Amino acid sequence: xxxxxxxxxxxxxxxxxxxxxxxxxxxxxxxxxxxxxxxxxxxxxxxxxxxxxxxxxxxxxxxxxxxxxxxxxxxxxxxxxxxxxxxxxxxxxxxxxxxxxxxxxxxxxxxxxxxxxxxxxxxxxxxxxxxxxxxxxxxxxxxxxxxxxxxxxxxxxxxxxxxxxxxxxxxxxxxxxxxxxxxxxxxxxxxxxxxxxxxxxxxxxxxxxxxxxxxxxxxxxxxxxxxxxxxxxxxxxxxxxxxxxxxxxxxxxxxxxxxxxxxxxxxxxxxxxxxxxxxxxxxxxxxxxxxxxxxxxxxxxxxxxxxxxxxxxxxxxxxxx
Amino acid sequence: xxxxxxxxxxxxxxxxxxxxxxxxxxxxxxxxxxxxxxxxxxxxxxxxxxxxxxxxxxxxxxxxxxxxxxxxxxxxxxxxxxxxxxxxxxxxxxxxxxxxxxxxxxxxxxxxxxxxxxxxxxxxxxxxxxxxxxxxxxxxxxxxxxxxxxxxxxxxxxxxxxxxxxxxxxxxxxxxxxxxxxxxxxxxxxxxxxxxxxxxxxxxxxxxxxxxxxxxxxxxxxxxxxxxxxxxxxxxxxxxxxxxxxxxxxxxxxxxxxxxxxxxxxxxxxxxxxxxxxxxxxxxxxxxxxxxxxxxxxxxxxxxxxxxxxxxxxxxxxxxx
Numbered sequence: 309x310x311x312x313x314x315x316x317x318x319x320x321x322x323x324x325x326x327x328x329x330x331x332x333x334x335x336x337x338x339x340x341x342x343x344x345x346x347x348x349x350x351x352x353x354x355x356x357x358x359x360x361x362x363x364x365x366x367x368x369x370x371x372x373x374x375x376x377x378x379x380x381x382x383x384x385x386x387x388x389x390x391x392x393x394x395x396x397x398x399x400x401x402x403x404x405x406x407x408x409x410x411x412x413x414x415x416x417x418x419x420x421x422x423x424x425x426x427x428x429x430x431x432x433x434x435x436x437x438x439x440x441x442x443x444x445x446x447x448x449x450x451x452x453x454x455x456x457x458x459x460x461x462x463x464x465x466x467x468x469x470x471x472x473x474x475x476x477x478x479x480x481x482x483x484x485x486x487x488x489x490x491x492x493x494x495x496x497x498x499x500x501x502x503x504x505x506x507x508x509x510x511x512x513x514x515x516x517x518x519x520x521x522x523x524x525x526x527x528x529x530x531x532x533x534x535x536x537x538x539x540x541x542x543x544x545x546x547x548x549x550x551x552x553x554x555x556x557x558x559x560x561x562x563x564x565x566x567x568x569x570x571x572x573x574x575x576x577x578x579x580x581x582x583x584x585x586x587x588x589x590x591x592x593x594x595x596x597x598x599x600x601x602x603x604x605x606x607x608x609x610x611x612x613x614x615x616x617x618x619x620x621x622x623x624x625x626x627x628x629x
Numbered sequence: 630x631x632x633x634x635x636x637x638x639x640x641x642x643x644x645x646x647x648x649x650x651x652x653x654x655x656x657x658x659x660x661x662x663x664x665x666x667x668x669x670x671x672x673x674x675x676x677x678x679x680x681x682x683x684x685x686x687x688x689x690x691x692x693x694x695x696x697x698x699x700x701x702x703x704x705x706x707x708x709x710x711x712x713x714x715x716x717x718x719x720x721x722x723x724x725x726x727x728x729x730x731x732x733x734x735x736x737x738x739x740x741x742x743x744x745x746x747x748x749x750x751x752x753x754x755x756x757x758x759x760x761x762x763x764x765x766x767x768x769x770x771x772x773x774x775x776x777x778x779x780x781x782x783x784x785x786x787x788x789x790x791x792x793x794x795x796x797x798x799x800x801x802x803x804x805x806x807x808x809x810x811x812x813x814x815x816x817x818x819x820x821x822x823x824x825x826x827x828x829x830x831x832x833x834x835x836x837x838x839x840x841x842x843x844x845x846x847x848x849x850x851x852x853x854x855x856x857x858x859x860x861x862x863x864x865x866x867x868x869x870x871x872x873x874x875x876x877x878x879x880x881x882x883x884x885x886x887x888x889x890x891x892x893x894x895x896x897x898x899x900x901x902x903x904x905x906x907x908x909x910x911x912x913x914x915x916x917x918x919x920x921x922x923x924x925x926x927x928x929x930x931x932x933x934x935x936x937x938x939x940x941x942x943x944x945x946x947x948x949x950x
Binding site for chain 2: 391409453
């Protein structure tokens with residue numbers, strides 16, 4: 309069994325060596341190669357490989373599925389960047405910013421097709437894997453639509469928010485694990501437990517991200533904090549503060565949302581603390597994290613084989629143990 | 630065996646009854662339903678059914694493949710309309726015009742995923758069908774990219790133009806036939822002959838479209854003619870006229886391209902005639918049409934079974950016989 313970092317470099321080497329894009333048309337495939345060269349943590353493909361290695365040596369089919377989820381994930385990033393009007397991704401120009409809207413749309417489209425082409429190379433279980441993958445792919449689109457819808461709404465409930473981030477982020481992590489497990493010969497029962505592990509881990513990770521963007525230190529988070537507050541982003545913290553706050557606190561929040569005072573971040577953080585939204589957010593991270601580890605415990609394989617998955621979850625959730 | 634019109638209504642009924650989109654999120658799936666309700670000739674799915682019926686009764690799998698190609702085709706139209714900044718499609722608002730850029734992108738993305746989900750329902754030959762479909766899907770994206778590239782170029786050769794329209798339009802017609810045939814138990818040899826029939830028929834159809842947009846009558850074509858000329862579109866006629874013309878004729882064409890005189894269409898038509906681009910275009914339609922019918926002759930099934938395909942080709946190519 310291999311550690312998270314070993315699997316990252318194993319995947320990265322094959323992925324970059326075996327990129328499927330032809331040379332022509334240059335304006336279509338060069339931006340695809342560019343975007344994939346920007347890297348990323350490769351968490352989804354590694355989850356697929358780990359889900360597979362839980363049941364034995366890594367099967368060649370797991371590499372196909374791992375590449376498919378990574379290509380699909382990057383396709384969604386390219387299109388999300390257009391919808392979010394984002395100029396930068398991983399510190400570099402986004403595709404639509406660098407090559408124009410047409411390239412952004414088409415390069416995403418063709419990368420999605422290459423994801424399916426990679427998946428179609430699996431030698432066994434193709435119909436089953438397609439069902440799992442397609443359901444997830446639809447959900448990711450639905451999550452992105454809900455995210456866009458929520459931008460225009462002021463009455464998003466916590467339940468709706470959790471549902472949205474679950475679709476937008478968590479299900480693809482869960483699907484990656486499940487596909488790896490199914491390729492490894494897992495029963496559907498064990499594969500579904502791994503799916504729940506991945507989904508709850510994804511939720512915990514996203515909520516932690518909300519928390520750290522507000523309360524983390526720049527050194528620890530690796531980016532300027534307070535960005536979500538400045539962008540009026542509807543995070544767990546903001547929704548919970550509006551839910552918990554008394555009339556005066558709600559009013560203060562709404563005034564802050566409508567303005568950009570110099571100390572907006574500091575004022576909002578104080579309101580998050582006053583309404584105990586910070587405590588609720590940490591509790592939610594703990595809740596989904598607990599659910600994730602419970603599901604992992606239930607997977608019927610030798611405890612020792614689960615070590616890399618625990619290691620990865622602890623790394624993502626910045627837990628010390 | 631069923632006629633073209635019988636198969637259109639057979640497909641249309643099932644397609645509209647069995648639309649796969651769920652109710653929510655409304656902003657994602659309502660535009661999908663809207664766009665598909667605008668209709669279209671349903672030529673691709675009917676070609677798939679015809680390719681299948683050539684070898685026996687229509688198999689349930691052929692309906693899945695037929696729906697898949699129609700969903701895929703509509704996905705590409707939705708995204709093409711964004712790239713072309715088109716406000717109208719079939720006389721109605723395009724998705725991005727009606728629901729915004731985000732809806733246009735996401736609704737296309739999810740429709741593509743539903744196309745794959747439909748294809749994955751086939752009970753047999755899934756890996757083979759996926760290979761055929763994926764190759765075509767990539768080519769369609771490549772064709773669209775080349776079309777965009779050509780807009781910015783003034784040195785597009787006829788060969789490049791034919792290659793572009795082949796990718797953008799013809800290969801999906803060819804792929805539809807081939808998938809239907811493979812589902813029907815066709816040998817790869819016969820399926821490839823049908824593929825060539827579809828590809829050459831598609832080329833003939835597209836070149837005829839170029840011709841009719843310039844020289845057709847409004848009654849016969851069903852739309853205002855001369856649109857390509859007014860939009861300076863690089864069609865077979867324009868490329869051929871620049872290739873055939875003497876220095877004076879080329880100069881006249883370039884002057885016309887740079888201006889919008891009231892009689893631009895009439896002047897350009899005269900130049901197409903003077904340079905014999907019109908004759909060359911008709912000859913090219915005939916050439917690809919002949920190639921198509923030759924390939925159809927070579928398919929090893931009873932001649933009588935090919936009648937619906939001949940009928941459809943004659944209808945598309947507006948031939949009298």
